[in-house]
Amino acid sequence: MNHQTPDRIPVVCQLALGHYFLHCESKPSEIWFDSETFAAALVKLQRRYGFDGILVNLPGRPPNWRSRIASHQSTSEKELIRWESGPQTTIPADDNPQTFLTDGASLPRVDYSSIDMQDPSVLRAPGYVWNTWHIPELWGIAPEADLSDPAAYPDWFTSTLRAVRQEAPDVSVHAEVFSPFTHLMELFGYEQAMMALVDAPRTCHEVLALFAKHILAQVHLYAACQPDAILVSSAFAGAGFISRPMYEEFVMPYEDEIFAAIKDKGLKSYVHTCGAIGDRLDLMARTCVDGIDTLDPPPLGTVDLEAAKAEYGERFFFKGNLDAVNEMLGADDTAFERAVEERLRIGKSGSGYILSSACSVAPHVRPERLRKMVEMAQRLGQY
Numbered sequence: 001m002n003h004q005t006p007d008r009i010p011v012v013c014q015l016a017l018g019h020y021f022l023h024c025e026s027k028p029s030e031i032w033f034d035s036e037t038f039a040a041a042l043v044k045l046q047r048r049y050g051f052d053g054i055l056v057n058l059p060g061r062p063p064n065w066r067s068r069i070a071s072h073q074s075t076s077e078k079e080l081i082r083w084e085s086g087p088q089t090t091i092p093a094d095d096n097p098q099t100f101l102t103d104g105a106s107l108p109r110v111d112y113s114s115i116d117m118q119d120p121s122v123l124r125a126p127g128y129v130w131n132t133w134h135i136p137e138l139w140g141i142a143p144e145a146d147l148s149d150p151a152a153y154p155d156w157f158t159s160t161l162r163a164v165r166q167e168a169p170d171v172s173v174h175a176e177v178f179s180p181f182t183h184l185m186e187l188f189g190y191e192q193a194m195m196a197l198v199d200a201p202r203t204c205h206e207v208l209a210l211f212a213k214h215i216l217a218q219v220h221l222y223a224a225c226q227p228d229a230i231l232v233s234s235a236f237a238g239a240g241f242i243s244r245p246m247y248e249e250f251v252m253p254y255e256d257e258i259f260a261a262i263k264d265k266g267l268k269s270y271v272h273t274c275g276a277i278g279d280r281l282d283l284m285a286r287t288c289v290d291g292i293d294t295l296d297p298p299p300l301g302t303v304d305l306e307a308a309k310a311e312y313g314e315r316f317f318f319k320g321n322l323d324a325v326n327e328m329l330g331a332d333d334t335a336f337e338r339a340v341e342e343r344l345r346i347g348k349s350g351s352g353y354i355l356s357s358a359c360s361v362a363p364h365v366r367p368e369r370l371r372k373m374v375e376m377a378q379r380l381g382q383y
Helices: 017-023 028-033 035-049 120-124 155-167 180-188 190-199 201-223 244-264 305-312 333-348 367-380
Strands: 053-056 069-074 078-083 088-092 098-100 172-178 229-233 268-272 291-294 317-322 353-357
Touching: 017 028, 017 035, 017 088, 028 035, 028 078, 028 088, 035 053, 035 155, 035 367, 053 155, 155 172, 155 201, 172 180, 172 201, 180 190, 180 201, 180 244, 190 201, 201 229, 201 244, 229 244, 244 268, 268 317, 305 317, 305 333, 317 333, 333 353, 333 367
Parallel strands: 053 172, 172 229, 229 268, 268 291, 291 317, 317 353
Antiparallel strands: 069 078, 078 088, 088 098
16 A cells, blocks of 8 residues: 555455355344444454455444344344334345335435435434444434534444454454445435436535535544554446546545545545446546555456556555456356456556455355465465
8 A cells, every 4th residue: 555565465355245144153133233243254254365454344333232123033045123113124144234114115315305404313314324224223322413523423333443453453454434425325315316416416515515524523533443544435436327527526525535534644545436437547546545446347347457557556556456246256267367367467566456356245256266366466466
């Protein structure tokens, strides 16, 4: 990340939650809802695969979450939790949980045409809530709390990060926050958020500015736990969702605030944007972010690693570029190893490269492939 010459190319993959569900002994509900269990799963698979780092990609969880369960059913295919407050959460054995209302309807989002930014309840809409939680009653955070104030967050918010930092002092540990634009998408729902960018741009800017303040508070809390870097997850900012001018207007200025705050804390920042981002690498270079994650190659994205390294290799560190579907999940062993060898060859030049899947490692990627990546980096990625 510093563009120094390491002993070899490091390997750090973000694993899909379904991969943890399939390859750890704990129940999926425990991994998803319990800070200590998730921290243990993160460390367990990092050690099993030999990765050089861990991304803590969920905030901590309230320790009393089990006391809010009305009923809990479990089969080999899924778990079903019904909460005392009404919603129900379905947790597949190999995919992210989904929470619905009691009748199975989708959780409500906020209507951008009537949003009142002075009303704190808009940030308690069940369909929003930090992208991962969905049940405001479990927070234990006062409805009127100012989420731009670090003091508003309970101690459990950083509990997973602290546990991983303590259990894995010898590896690079990264925290994750969500981009203001991702929060906007979750608040309104994806289709309505796309409409809002066109119909109500002023409202979108007000919402984005507020979310940026919230994320700055979270950066402050995470930085106190001494991670090595903070990732800004901005999955929906690629060309498959928004145009280049919209990226420049609605994403760049707010993310740059976050990158600057991370830099002020003496930490490295990098951004995770899926899909087609080849047309906006130059815009990313105008922010103060240190690195770029995913770099999806064709057909999933539009980034050629060799071209990106040639043009921006001194500006950014890069992480990713292995096609998580066609090269890691679906390819035969020969094609997979050829793809890894190619990324090592390209990434090694000039340093500044972390071998990784472009996006999350899919749940059903074979564990031996992840161990093979590390073995190949040790053998072929030496400087």
